[in-house]
Amino acid sequence: MSERDKELGDALAGLSVPEPPEQFWESLRVRCAEAFGTDTSPGEDLSSRASAPDAMAPEATPHLNGLAASSRPAPPASVEVQHQIRRPRVPRPRRREGATRPSGKPAPRRRRRTYGVLRRAPRVMTVAIGAVMVTLAGSLFTGQVRRAEAVAVVPFSLECGRDGNAPIDNGQRLVVAGVWTQDSGEADKFVKVLEAFKKRSGAGVIYTYVPTVRDMAPVLRKRIENGCPPDVAFLSQPGLFRDLARDQSLRPIEGVAADEVNRNYTPAGREFGVVDDVLYGVWFKAANKSMIWYRPDAFEHAELPKSWEALKDAAARIHDQGLVAPFSLAGADGWTLTDWFENVYLATAGPEMYDQLAHHAIPWTDPSVKQALTTLAEIFGQPDWLAGGTEGALQTRYERSVEDVLGPSPKAAMVYEGDFVAGKARELAKGSEGNVTPRSFDFPAIRGSKPLVVGGDVAVSLTKNEAGTKLIGFLATPNAAEVWAREGGFLSPNKSLDPSVYPDDVTRNWARALTQDQTWRFDLSDVQPSGFGATEGMWQLFQDFLRNPRDVDGVAEKLEDKARAVWGPPLPVGSPQKSGTRPKQKNQGTGK
């Protein structure tokens, strides 16, 4: 190994790897012990194992924690069987001149060309064409697209200049960073919005995407640190949004978008883009998180539940049928459990109490919280209603929960989550013919009150690029929202958008509720300071609650302890806050 390789090895060996929580190992231990007890007899011959890969096939595995089941069997641990994973390519025998062909006739001798230039010509042309293609591909990759009308779509890079950020033509080219990828089809729809902007402004746009929401924070911070942030970014993390605004990494947009925002958004919708009374962002895309997705065949002869009681009745009916479990619950992803609670709490306690709880104006031991937990336990406390039982639910991740319902091997009839389930359902539909068309109904009303919990993406400006600020202004108009709304899979908080442009009644009704009603609320856990709202706080405690739904008092007390550690004691109950706003506290939203 050369010195340079050693240096590289040192750097690679020093890469940090996050550790899993001990809870993960504990639960895996249990699973493994079960797996060990249910499989092959001792002393099994390896050859029989090798010929019976089904023993290791995903179908043979029990309901697992979002298991990305591999189609490959486990290789036997034998020194002789080392190449079972991928069969080595069998070299094709080269036919020599004069060798006997299968027909028995000798192959005709090739005519030897004597014109060297001509002989080399095809090779020269191949090289030339290849060079041109490589150059084109390279320019596309780095975003250096010179076609004025193109909107380039490239992966987001930490490196300056790789997405074409550095050279900008007289301020008329901009880089926009978002989380909508081409895999989901969302990038293509968003590009249409950017193309509409290009037609109006003449600015060339490069859309650069991060693969997952959680990647946005580190890569964006790095680009800011490197001095080359994208001109516009879509932020899905309120803590990141607030931190960047307070770090002065974001540019106020009062001058360019305030009029449009005031005209087209409700006060609550406007608040999404405000930090410390300054407008920094435009809430462009909303996510409805009050939906239950279902298999149509499970409700073939039954009405869709409109109330909590009807939902429980439906669950009991599906359970009695014995074909699939009523629900698939993604308990391994704590955020899905907090989303359940938020819907139940908003419906049972009402918007004002929801606001107070969101701002810790009331403690988590409040009777309203215990009431909501007790209501939630009516479903969480029925292991027979959950695919895989309680333990199975705790091992199930979001993606698997959707697959359990909408995939080719259904294990459950219903799954709760937001409108983004449609994206996962589309992915599933690509994979198999056995998948069903996804359908959903609204989260049912509880004692006559129907909840609407939302999330969303906020567009912010990070540079002085004039085209970027123009884009922010455009995104606040109904014209921008209309482009994507017509395509489907999009919910706009823009109240000036004509609801008739939505392709279906369901989305139209959500949009109406979002822009006209005052009862919707923003995802409660997401507006918490991060020390409480996520893994170590609400997520984990709601997993504890799923494990033991009868312990309402215990969980409420633990929630209060955690909340108190971050927020301090509850504020005296005063005037309720508007939705989407936070009281200005010292530790608000910083998570530090």
Added chain:
Amino acid sequence: VTGGSYTEVIALRRSRDAGGSATDFHDLLARAKAGDAEAAGELLWPYKTRVWRIAYSIVQHLHDTEDVVQDTFLRAFRGVKGIKAPDQKVLEVWLVTITINCARDTVIRRPRTPSGIWAPDSPDDRSPPLADQTALNLRLQELLRDLPLHQRSALILVDMYGYTRQDAAKMLGIPRGTVDSSLFAARTKLRKGLESDHV
């Protein structure tokens, strides 16, 4: 793992990741083959950190890593009764091979995180803390992500975890020469990527 030479770092990592004792190996294996779950656990659990790290290095996503590790151990526990492992090394190669297969499948069929939801804030996330993510760390991770899967896997096994090229070839199910060429290509790309940062 910080500081120290490459060899020291690898030695430290190996000793820390896999704590199994060779003397007990045959006894444990015999008991595991006879259906003793505890013995199977003692045989396989010492590799849990190693399996986790290799899986994470390849898939570079926490939840995917959990899936890969879970899948790996479930398969290993199911398969351990039928293995013929003359020594601990063979067992390790077998386990890492399963890890690589599961990780490879996960990368190929990687699910997308839904957009439009408000994800947890980064500092509280279970990603490495931002303070630890030095520029080099981030850059290396990015460069690793950009590598084709086979090059990435070869680099991780040989350069990060100190396996021999022969072992890496077994684990990846490819000829030794292909490991060599993959390593060469991966190292070249990484070096170029890092050098271009300094230009």
